[in-house]
Amino acid sequence: GAGVSQTPSNKVTEKGKYVELRCDPISGHTALYWYRQSLGQGPEFLIYFQGTGAADDSGLPNDRFFAVRPEGSVSTLKIQRTERGDSAVYLCASSLSGSGEQYFGPGTRLTVT
């Protein structure tokens, strides 16, 4: 079956611009996660959705970052007034609620120039 998909695969934007990153989870997975992976580092948690609601957004670095999941499936990570330090690979994962095992998408590589 189809895995987690993310679009775009690459995004280059100028400092100060607004970007949206999209994640399509595995069908039927109620839990969705966003992580950020900087070069040479492990992924770092950003936010976790259970259904439509954000169950834990403690990893969002500041109020420029926001994520939604209005229908409990597709999620969009939104970054306002991008900064060069936001450059990273943004990974999305989904899981069946309660199973624990998260399945990761291919990621979106964001470059802020």
Place this chain on the structure above:
Amino acid sequence: ELKVEQNPLFLSMQEGKNYTIYCNYSTTSDRLYWYRQDPGKSLESLFVLLSNGAVKQEGRLMASLDTKARLSTLHITAAVHDLSATYFCAVDREYRDDKIIFGKGTRLHILP
């Protein structure tokens, strides 16, 4: 705060040799994961270890878990070039179905 430490962070080894990657974590956790990541690619799940003493093997890789020592190992037997990748250890918090905490990764380079 749950922390995960891996060592070594970088490992260069010859084909045919054995080696072990170590993963320590700071607090109780009920699931430990090992992932593989190739350059420019996403994470591939290798093992999920759920209980003390758990051991899993897949090909030349074997993972074990000691929850009392808060230690997991990933052992590589008779390494081959195709195993070159970055390996991440990760844990989640006990009794919580939410975020996974990752180590910094071990970049493994196997010389032919």
